[in-house]
Amino acid sequence: MGEAKGGIVALSQITGLPIIPVAISGLYRIKLKDFLLRRHKAVVRFGKPIYPEELFEGYENPTEKDYKKIANEKVMTKISEVYRS
Numbered sequence: 602m603g604e605a606k607g608g609i610v611a612l613s614q615i616t617g618l619p620i621i622p623v624a625i626s627g628l629y630r631i632k633l634k635d636f637l638l639r640r641h642k643a644v645v646r647f648g649k650p651i652y653p654e655e656l657f658e659g660y661e662n663p664t665e666k667d668y669k670k671i672a673n674e675k676v677m678t679k680i681s682e683v684y685r686s
Contacts, residue, residue, distance in 0.1 A: 607667075607669035608672075610669075611668050621650055621651075622651065623645065626644045627641060627644050647683070656676075657671070
């Protein structure tokens with residue numbers, strides 16, 4: 602898994618909408634032809650929504666650096682949990 606950017610957390614704060622963690626597996630090194638011919642199977646898993654109240658707990662006026670920290674610590678953690686389930 603890669604490193605998260607803070608934009609998703611900023612959007613959640615601005616819109617007041619939750620983030621839905623999504624984990625996609627089975628696509629590593631897959632060729633389009635194999636996918637279209639259904640030779641490989643992709644799995645998409647959805648986790649429970651993460652509401653802005655949960656994300657910004659303990660942050661009064663988050664900065665850009667805070668957004669990135671929250672994205673990596675809270676959002677990516679939830680995505681990895683969804684991936685492992």
